[in-house]
Amino acid sequence: MKKLTILGSTGSIGTQTLDVVSREPEAYEVIGLAAGGNIGLLIEQAKRFRPRTVCLSTKALAEEAKLHLPSGMKVVYGEEGLIEIAAAPEADMVVTAIMGSRGLNATLAAISAGKDIGLANKETLVTAGHIVMKRASEKGVAILPIDSEHSAIFQCLNGEARSAVKGITLTASGGSFRERTRQQLEGVTVEEALNHPNWAMGAKITIDSATMVNKGLEVIEAHWLFDLDYEQIGVLIHPESIIHSYVEYVDNSIIAQLGMPDMRVPIQYALTYPQRRPIQTEALDLRKVGALHFREMDFARYPCLRMAYECGRAGLSAPTVFNAANETAVARFLEGAITFLDIERVIEQVLERHTVLEVPDVEAIAEVDAWARMEAASI
Numbered sequence: 001m002k003k004l005t006i007l008g009s010t011g012s013i014g015t016q017t018l019d020v021v022s023r024e025p026e027a028y029e030v031i032g033l034a035a036g037g038n039i040g041l042l043i044e045q046a047k048r049f050r051p052r053t054v055c056l057s058t059k060a061l062a063e064e065a066k067l068h069l070p071s072g073m074k075v076v077y078g079e080e081g082l083i084e085i086a087a088a089p090e091a092d093m094v095v096t097a098i099m100g101s102r103g104l105n106a107t108l109a110a111i112s113a114g115k116d117i118g119l120a121n122k123e124t125l126v127t128a129g130h131i132v133m134k135r136a137s138e139k140g141v142a143i144l145p146i147d148s149e150h151s152a153i154f155q156c157l158n159g160e161a162r163s164a165v166k167g168i169t170l171t172a173s174g175g176s177f178r179e180r181t182r183q184q185l186e187g188v189t190v191e192e193a194l195n196h197p198n199w200a201m202g203a204k205i206t207i208d209s210a211t212m213v214n215k216g217l218e219v220i221e222a223h224w225l226f227d228l229d230y231e232q233i234g235v236l237i238h239p240e241s242i243i244h245s246y247v248e249y250v251d252n253s254i255i256a257q258l259g260m261p262d263m264r265v266p267i268q269y270a271l272t273y274p275q276r277r278p279i280q281t282e283a284l285d286l287r288k289v290g291a292l293h294f295r296e297m298d299f300a301r302y303p304c305l306r307m308a309y310e311c312g313r314a315g316l317s318a319p320t321v322f323n324a325a326n327e328t329a330v331a332r333f334l335e336g337a338i339t340f341l342d343i344e345r346v347i348e349q350v351l352e353r354h355t356v357l358e359v360p361d362v363e364a365i366a367e368v369d370a371w372a373r374m375e376a377a378s379i
Helices: 012-023 039-047 061-067 078-086 100-112 122-139 148-157 203-211 214-227 266-270 303-314 320-334 340-353 362-378
Strands: 003-008 028-034 053-056 074-077 093-096 116-119 143-145 166-172 233-237 243-247 254-258
Touching: 003 078, 003 100, 003 143, 012 028, 012 039, 012 093, 012 266, 012 320, 028 039, 028 078, 039 061, 053 061, 053 078, 053 362, 061 074, 061 214, 074 078, 078 100, 093 266, 100 122, 100 143, 100 320, 100 362, 116 122, 116 266, 122 143, 122 214, 122 320, 122 362, 143 148, 143 214, 143 266, 148 166, 148 243, 148 254, 148 266, 148 303, 166 303, 203 214, 203 320, 203 340, 214 233, 214 320, 303 320, 303 340, 320 340, 320 362, 340 362
Parallel strands: 003 028, 003 093, 028 053, 053 074, 093 116, 116 143, 166 233
Antiparallel strands: 166 243, 243 254
């Protein structure tokens, strides 16, 4: 029986992880659940899965939750509570599905405690890949990707010599506005941006998919996960989201991972690796799909992806600034404070104001992150 802690249990990945767990209850024990402010759903989850500890974002929410949770269940809160639950000795694996850069300290705490990581929080590697991967290597901890694209690459690399890899290609659906020109993006609404054609995801990642920031973050994450140069990482628009990504080898062979767009499949693979188990999801039938389509990535149409590559190549503090500026800009767009196209303008202006510098530790990353958020909020 695998013992799990899930950080971000009320979000899209967290709820789907618990769905996977519920289908094989004899295979898993939920040790801890952490959420932000969705107290109602967290209480439901806690009553159903009976974790030993739950975590909420504030003391007030934690006190309220205690009134409704089973007696004896520990309730913690805030950053300290998140770190405590991530490092709890009872868990074998921690699924990090917290949105944005908030998951970094908790992920590092889990690694330091010797927990394998089911990684669904790409911002952790974007902002601190040099720290996270070094610490994971030192502790002998496995970083198992949950993002469908990185899970696909991980699977396609199984059993192959890394020296034989020519490059990888991450596929992108193109997001909510893939059929629109840049001129047609003027004045698009939040509701339109949240209408993703293929995937059911949270609001922030859905917006990131539309701007292609999400793919840019995935490119930087792939650099750290698979130890590849940016010249070896390509992106291709694939509207059907059937080929989740692929690897090209030096003999010009390509190995791809295919499946219906359902996040429960890569989630389960991370939980059960190196085994594969049956799962009740729709099977891929290529006869019904009929045809698969591909388009070359247009960096003029998607300037955020261009900026992500530039920041990845620059390294040091640049990816942290890119991520923080985007998180702030997306939040402002969702609130109606700026337009959709303003997201990329905010990111670009913050990057122009930033002088790239070394970020040797979490404290330095936090300082740069805070600076970038303040600048993004002021534009």
